[in-house]
Each structure stands twice: as C-alpha cells, then as structure tokens.
Amino acid sequence: MAQSPHPIFEVQATQKLGRRxxxxxxxxxxxxxxxxxxxxxxxxxxxxxxxxxxxxxxVRAQEPPYFVTYSEALEEPGNxxxxxxxxxxxxxxxxxxxxxTLELEYGAKAWWTTELYLQGQATANDSTIFTGFxxxxxxxVLPTEHAINPVLYIEYExxxxxxxxxxxxxxxxxxxxxxxxxxxxxxxxxxxxxGKLILSSxxxxxxxxxxxxxxxxxxxxxxEFGYAVGASRPFALAAASRACTFCRQNFxxxxxxxxxxxxxxxxxxxxTSQYAGxxxxxxxxxxxxxxxxxxxxxxxxSAGVLWRLKISYEIQQFRDLFSKKEAQ
Amino acid sequence: xxxxxxxxIALILLSIPTAALVxxxxxxxxxxxxxxxxxxxxxxxQPEAIAAGNVLxxxxxxxxxxxxxxxxxxxxxxxxxxxxxxxxxxxxxxLRNGSLRKGMPxxxxxxxxxxxxxxxxxxxxxxxxxPAATVSHP
Numbered sequence: 431m432a433q434s435p436h437p438i439f440e441v442q443a444t445q446k447l448g449r450r451x452x453x454x455x456x457x458x459x460x461x462x463x464x465x466x467x468x469x470x471x472x473x474x475x476x477x478x479x480x481x482x483x484x485x486x487x488x489v490r491a492q493e494p495p496y497f498v499t500y501s502e503a504l505e506e507p508g509n510x511x512x513x514x515x516x517x518x519x520x521x522x523x524x525x526x527x528x529x530x531t532l533e534l535e536y537g538a539k540a541w542w543t544t545e546l547y548l549q550g551q552a553t554a555n556d557s558t559i560f561t562g563f564x565x566x567x568x569x570x571v572l573p574t575e576h577a578i579n580p581v582l583y584i585e586y587e588x589x590x591x592x593x594x595x596x597x598x599x600x601x602x603x604x605x606x607x608x609x610x611x612x613x614x615x616x617x618x619x620x621x622x623x624x625g626k627l628i629l630s631s632x633x634x635x636x637x638x639x640x641x642x643x644x645x646x647x648x649x650x651x652x653x654e655f656g657y658a659v660g661a662s663r664p665f666a667l668a669a670a671s672r673a674c675t676f677c678r679q680n681f682x683x684x685x686x687x688x689x690x691x692x693x694x695x696x697x698x699x700x701x702t703s704q705y706a707g708x709x710x711x712x713x714x715x716x717x718x719x720x721x722x723x724x725x726x727x728x729x730x731x732s733a734g735v736l737w738r739l740k741i742s743y744e745i746q747q748f749r750d751l752f753s754k755k756e757a758q
Numbered sequence: 759x760x761x762x763x764x765x766x767i768a769l770i771l772l773s774i775p776t777a778a779l780v781x782x783x784x785x786x787x788x789x790x791x792x793x794x795x796x797x798x799x800x801x802x803x804q805p806e807a808i809a810a811g812n813v814l815x816x817x818x819x820x821x822x823x824x825x826x827x828x829x830x831x832x833x834x835x836x837x838x839x840x841x842x843x844x845x846x847x848x849x850x851x852x853l854r855n856g857s858l859r860k861g862m863p864x865x866x867x868x869x870x871x872x873x874x875x876x877x878x879x880x881x882x883x884x885x886x887x888x889p890a891a892t893v894s895h896p
Contacts, residue, residue: 501867502867503867504863507863537863540856540857540859540860541859570864573859574789579866632867637867668869668872669810669814669872669875671805671813672809673813679872716817746821746822747821747831750831753831
C-alpha cells in the first residue's frame with residue numbers, strides 16, 4: 431500500500447484523529463465518506479439515466495478533439511451533450527487520483543451554449559469527494575465565419591481546493607495542488623469568475639484554436655491568467671459512401687499545449703505549470719464519442735503525466751422531447 | 759397636407775416591419791458574396807458523393823429537418839423551391855456560416871468536402887410535393 435505523501439499530512443491526520451472518525455453531529459465519518467462515494471455514483475447514474483432517456487439519439491460530434499482548449503464549435507441549438515471527462519495521474523509526492531467531471535452541455539441558441547459541470551475525485555489512500563460545480567456560457571460574437579472566429583466564454587466556479595480536474599491551468603497552479611489531503615484541502619473553497627477569449631480557425635480541414643484565460647477569485651486574490659492552444663484534423667476530410675464504424679472520417683487527432691501565465695503582478699511563465707500532449711477522438715456513428723489524451727508536464731512545477739479520458743453522447747434535439755409532436 | 763404627411767409616416771412605419779420580415783426571410787441569401795455564389799460543387803451529381811451526403815445528412819441534419827428532409831418542428835423543408843433555386847455556392851455559404859439568428863448553426867467544423875457531399879445529396883432530393891417515403895439512396 432502506498433504511504434501518505436508527506437509526513438506533515440500524517441501529523442495533521444494524527445492531530446485530527448479524534449475528529450476523523452466522527453463528524454460534528456457524532457455520525458461516524460466513514461458513513462460520510464460512504465455518502466460522498468454515493469454522490470459520485472449518483473453522478474454516474476445520472477449520466478446513464480440521461481442516455482437511457484433519449485431513445486432517438488444519433489451522434490456526430492463536430493467538435494475538435496481537445497480536452498482543455500475550446501474551439502468555436504458550439505452545441506447545436508436544442509441538443510444536449512452529456513459527457514464524462516476523467517483525469518487520472520500519479521503526481522510526484524502525491525497519491526494517485528481519478529477526477530470525474532460530468533458535463534451537461536446544451537445549445538440554447540445557435541450563438542449561445544450553456545454548460546453545467548459537476549465534479550468529484552477519488553484519491554488513493556484518502557477519500558472520494560464532491561469538489562464543486564461550474565456553470566459556463568459561450569457566445570459566438572460574429573454572425574458569419576471569418577479567418578479567425580472569436581467566441582466569448584464566461585464561467586462561474588464554486589470548487590474547493592481538492593479539485594483535481596485540471597480543466598484549465600491559470601495563475602500559479604502547480605503540482606502542490608495534488609499533494610494535499612482531501613480533508614484539508616476541501617475546506618479551501620473558491621468562488622471564481624472566469625473569462626476566456628476563444629479564437630478559432632478552420633484552414634484546409636484543420637482546426638487551430640487559441641484560448642486566453644483570465645480568472646478572479648471573488649473572495650479575494652489577484653487576477654490570474656492562463657492559455658491553451660490546440661490544433662487538430664480529422665483523419666479524412668470526405669465521408670465514405672456508406673455508414674461504417676471504423677471509417678477514417680470518424681477519427682480525429684491533434685495536440686494541445688496549455689499552462690498558467692501567473693498573475694497580474696508577475697505575468698509570465700515563472701512558477702507556473704505547463705502541459706502538452708497528443709489528443710484523439712473516435713466518433714462512433716449512432717453512438718458515443720470517445721476521447722483519449724496523455725498530457726505531459728513540461729516543467730518541475732507540473733504533474734508528470736495526466737491521462738485524460740472522455741466519453742460523450744449527444745442527445746439531438748433534446749428540447750423536442752418537451753414540445754408537442756407535430757404532424758409531418 | 760397634414761393628413762398626407764400622416765399617411766406617409768404611417769406607410770413608412772408599416773413598411774419597416776414588412777421590409778424587416780422580407781429581409782429576415784431572405785437574409786442569408788442576400789448576404790452571400792458573389793464569389794461564393796458562383797462556386798461549383800466538385801462532387802455534383804456523383805453517386806458516391808450523394809450516398810456519402812446521405813450518411814452525413816442522417817447523422818447531422820435529419821434530427822432537425824427530418825429524415826425525409828421535409829422539415830419538422832417548424833424547421834424548414836430542404837425540398838423547398840427556395841432551396842432548389844439556391845445555387846450550390848449559396849448552400850455552401852449557408853452551411854459554412856449558418857444563419858445564427860434563425861437557429862441554423864454553422865457547420866464550419868465539418869470539413870469542406872463533407873459539406874459539398876451534403877449539397878450533392880440535397881440536390882438529389884425531389885422537390886416538395888405529395889408526402890413521400892423516407893429518402894433512400896444506394
């Protein structure tokens with residue numbers, strides 16, 4: 431069995447031992463962990479229920495294969511995409527973890543997509559906890575396509591310090607964020623407003639996207655900055671003449687680079703973490719989209735490797751489920 | 759004199775929403791640059807491309823426009839006279855840019871050859887008429 435990463439955490443854990451097995455209400459702490467574990471299972475169950483509730487679904491995700499970088503692709507109006515985004519890793523001096531994020535992405539308008547994230551994580555030799563939620567909105571700025579297409583992104587985050595989803599990297603985010611015990615870091619709650627300027631182009635079948643991120647903790651702290659850049663291309667630009675699962679047009683691959691740019695006081699790469707890695711998506715016709723990416727830390731301040739997995743399912747015209755049927 | 763001026767003002771006020779409606783109805787067509795309008799579909803009439811377009815249509819378009827392309831839930835028919843009259847270049851422009859205010863998303867993330875395959879398929883559809891069976895292609 432792996433040992434706790436730092437002796438200091440063991441000391442803290444020992445000091446808290448009396449409290450560790452009982453919470454304030456006197457309920458056994460292990461019961462609370464079971465409740466938290468049930469919460470994560472509940473998220474997975476919700477994912478399955480949403481899939482089962484959509485009898486007439488087809489899938490053809492047109493989004494590029496990125497895990498952190500956003501492109502100009504918005505959800506088609508009326509569609510609901512249900513996705514489970516997982517990140518796992520075993521950073522230096524920290525226990526291995528698996529972070530699960532449930533995404534519910536809805537196309538409110540052709541120019542507006544809104545998305546809710548529910549997040550949790552499980553850490554080996556520690557616990558499984560719910561880490562918070564995010565609500566984001568993306569707005570397409572220009573009504574027609576241009577060489578570079580801007581999209582504005584606004585997000586409200588309510589996550590605690592135990593979050594390990596690494597959905598973006600900003601400020602001085604570092605490997606130390608993975609090293610704390612859940613019991614200690616979950617109390618560090620941040621309520622943050624985040625804005626992104628998404629710039630995206632589609633030259634000759636490629637997608638090239640750049641994101642510029644700025645984030646402000648509403649409870650204090652300096653403006654933090656970050657970036658993400660990605661490029662990708664489908665394996666084939668023209669479709670095959672018959673429906674097939676393993677046709678080249680169902681696969682796309684690319685690469686992305688992202689990291690922090692410190693704060694307004696010390697803008698730059700100093701004491702930031704940086705990642706890069708290849709990404710790949712497989713769109714199963716009339717089925718889910720599967721994504722995979724190993725992402726490598728580029729400096730000592732970053733985790734060695736983050737393995738990312740994604741499974742998403744698009745429920746087309748979800749809103750029609752709630753509208754009156756029309757005679758054709 | 760005063761009545762005449764009131765009449766003119768009323769006519770102008772009435773014509774604004776009418777013009778707006780007409781403009782909105784054909785708004786995307788009027789925005790297509792002439793260079794785009796004249797573009798030619800490299801896959802026009804090719805059976806392979808039409809079949810591929812059918813696959814793409816089923817995956818991307820059928821849920822809104824119906825698997826028979828006759829429209830559903832107030833989304834327009836793609837067998838209409840208006841679509842039939844549009845040039846390949848105009849349809850290509852619409853697929854690339856969408857008509858965001860009207861709810862038609864941009865499909866610029868689909869590679870351009872796939873968009874041309876879709877247009878080749880749309881061109882193969884019969885025009886609106888009596889209710890037809892589900893479209894099928896070889």
